[in-house]
Amino acid sequence: MHPQPVRVRFAPSPTGGLHLGGVRTALFNYLFAKKNHGTFVLRIEDTDQTRYVQGAEQYIIDCLTWCGIAPDEGPHRPGKFGPYRQSERKEIYKKFAEELVEKGFAYYAFDTPEDLEKMREELKTEQNPSPQYNHLTRMKMSNSLTLSNEEVKERLSSNQAHVIRIKMPENREISFTDMIRGEVTFQSQLVDDKVLLKADGMPTYHLAVVVDDHAMEITHAFRGEEWLPSAPVHILLWEYLGWKDAMPQWAHFPLILKPDGQGKLSKRDGDRLGFPVFAMDWKDPKSDELTKGFKEMGFLPEAFINMLALLGWNDGSGKELFTKEELVEHFSVERIHKAGAKFDFEKAKWYNQEWIKTSTTEKLLPLVKTLLQSNGIEATTELLEKTIPLTKERCHLLNDFVGQLTYFFNAPKELDSASVLPKWDASKSNFFSSFMQGLESIPEWTNVEIENCFKSTASTHEIKPGDVQLPFRIMLVGGKFGPPVFEIAAIIGKESTLERIKNGLHTFNKA
Ligand code: GLU
Numbered sequence: 001m002h003p004q005p006v007r008v009r010f011a012p013s014p015t016g017g018l019h020l021g022g023v024r025t026a027l028f029n030y031l032f033a034k035k036n037h038g039t040f041v042l043r044i045e046d047t048d049q050t051r052y053v054q055g056a057e058q059y060i061i062d063c064l065t066w067c068g069i070a071p072d073e074g075p076h077r078p079g080k081f082g083p084y085r086q087s088e089r090k091e092i093y094k095k096f097a098e099e100l101v102e103k104g105f106a107y108y109a110f111d112t113p114e115d116l117e118k119m120r121e122e123l124k125t126e127q128n129p130s131p132q133y134n135h136l137t138r139m140k141m142s143n144s145l146t147l148s149n150e151e152v153k154e155r156l157s158s159n160q161a162h163v164i165r166i167k168m169p170e171n172r173e174i175s176f177t178d179m180i181r182g183e184v185t186f187q188s189q190l191v192d193d194k195v196l197l198k199a200d201g202m203p204t205y206h207l208a209v210v211v212d213d214h215a216m217e218i219t220h221a222f223r224g225e226e227w228l229p230s231a232p233v234h235i236l237l238w239e240y241l242g243w244k245d246a247m248p249q250w251a252h253f254p255l256i257l258k259p260d261g262q263g264k265l266s267k268r269d270g271d272r273l274g275f276p277v278f279a280m281d282w283k284d285p286k287s288d289e290l291t292k293g294f295k296e297m298g299f300l301p302e303a304f305i306n307m308l309a310l311l312g313w314n315d316g317s318g319k320e321l322f323t324k325e326e327l328v329e330h331f332s333v334e335r336i337h338k339a340g341a342k343f344d345f346e347k348a349k350w351y352n353q354e355w356i357k358t359s360t361t362e363k364l365l366p367l368v369k370t371l372l373q374s375n376g377i378e379a380t381t382e383l384l385e386k387t388i389p390l391t392k393e394r395c396h397l398l399n400d401f402v403g404q405l406t407y408f409f410n411a412p413k414e415l416d417s418a419s420v421l422p423k424w425d426a427s428k429s430n431f432f433s434s435f436m437q438g439l440e441s442i443p444e445w446t447n448v449e450i451e452n453c454f455k456s457t458a459s460t461h462e463i464k465p466g467d468v469q470l471p472f473r474i475m476l477v478g479g480k481f482g483p484p485v486f487e488i489a490a491i492i493g494k495e496s497t498l499e500r501i502k503n504g505l506h507t508f509n510k511a
Pocket of ligand 1: 010011012013045205209222223224227
């Protein structure tokens with residue numbers, strides 16, 4: 001147990017669809033919070049107004065809610081640490097940036113974009129094609145380290161555009177303990193003098209993340225590996241602001257990698273390989289472009305988070321299927337791997353199939369009903385109660401229910417004749433004609449009676465029942481799929497069965 005109440009945060013920028021890597025970061029935060037009876041905070045990091053996208057914040061909340069990992073505090077559920085949107089906290093940051101200048105850990109910089117461009121042009125070499133603003137270059141620029149005090153005062157009082165930059169020390173080792181990676185060390189001179197406060201008075205991410213993690217009493221800061229290079233700046237800020245004792249414990253989660261090749265899985269990979277990378281459908285408000293999500297693709301949220309948790313984590317026992325409660329119980333940050341995890345859509349579908357299989361009819365029924373409705377099929381609850389248990393084993397995605405169930409409601413539009421015709425002959429045709437007659441007089445319309453009739457007709461015709469089962473199936477459902485064929489006949493009823501056999505005979509005989 002932790003001495004202090006555990007508080008973790010998921011801190012996305014509202015810039016578009018929520019990538020599954022982001023959902024996994026949120027999930028690991030959630031699991032850690034719940035395991036430690038702590039609080040899971042959502043903080044919206046919207047300081048970069050040029051990247052702000054309308055609707056993205058609500059979308060993030062909707063995605064987390066669908067996943068069953070809704071944050072305990074956030075803009076949607078304010079607690080005592082609000083506001084939870086950084087744009088609404090603007091006034092808080094400035095004084096800390098100024099305090100850093102006063103203490104000599106940061107400085108005002110007045111360079112225009114042209115000045116910066118000029119510096120890069122002048123100093124670039126083959127080894128260093130893009131020189132940074134750092135300990136090597138800062139003394140050549142217009143800032144409060146190079147200008148006189150009067151000059152600086154004058155520029156500030158005349159509101160000349162300026163930023164505040166951190167003054168990275170030279171030759172210092174900056175170390176911290178990462179809960180996954182252990183001791184991590186950076187050489188300070190390799191890090192540039194990052195902007196902390198922008199010309200518009202907004203903080204950059206680097207300042208805001210530290211000020212807010214402190215103000216919100218975050219005990220553990222977990223985020224993706226892509227933020228590891230920023231860690232030395234953050235560690236120094238914790239120190240410079242005098243908060244080192246309150247610094248959270250860090251963990252940087254491994255990347256989710258492309259299924260083929262190297263590098264981080266991107267939306268483009270999903271488009272290219274035909275799978276979603278966003279949790280839910282995302283419609284870009286500017287371009288109206290719609291990007292498919294796991295939800296709409298037919299994933300159960302339980303399967304989605306189970307799959308995500310196992311991308312980079314396991315409990316060491318080889319167990320793969322976990323409910324959310326089991327994840328909470330078994331989760332530990334220390335068991336997250338250092339190396340990136342390759343995303344595998346086939347495996348994701350396997351998780352979903354396993355979850356569909358073990359879901360109750362009661363749970364699946366409303367989802368399937370809505371799905372069928374959107375495909376123009378009005379299914380009664382009674383019929384769904386019978387057919388869902390028969391078909392669920394065959395569905396990888398919820399949407400597969402449409403194909404698996406349509407024939408219970410409508411006769412197939414097309415029959416897979418190619419699978420029947422090579423072996424179709426008069427004896428089979430005669431068998432089906434007799435079978436139809438036999439069905440007319442069976443005592444009760446049940447799968448057992450239908451099967452008995454099928455077998456006895458086959459025996460009279462000296463035909464193997466196995467040779468006529470496939471044609472029968474194709475007559476009823478159109479293809480080589482579906483649950484046991486006599487069960488299908490029992491459910492669709494006598495009239496439909498006879499009609500489908502008649503139609504099948506007609507199709508196969510005339511071909
Ligand atoms: N705003 C950052 C992001 O978009 C958060 C990084 C962090 O958690 O420190 O991922």
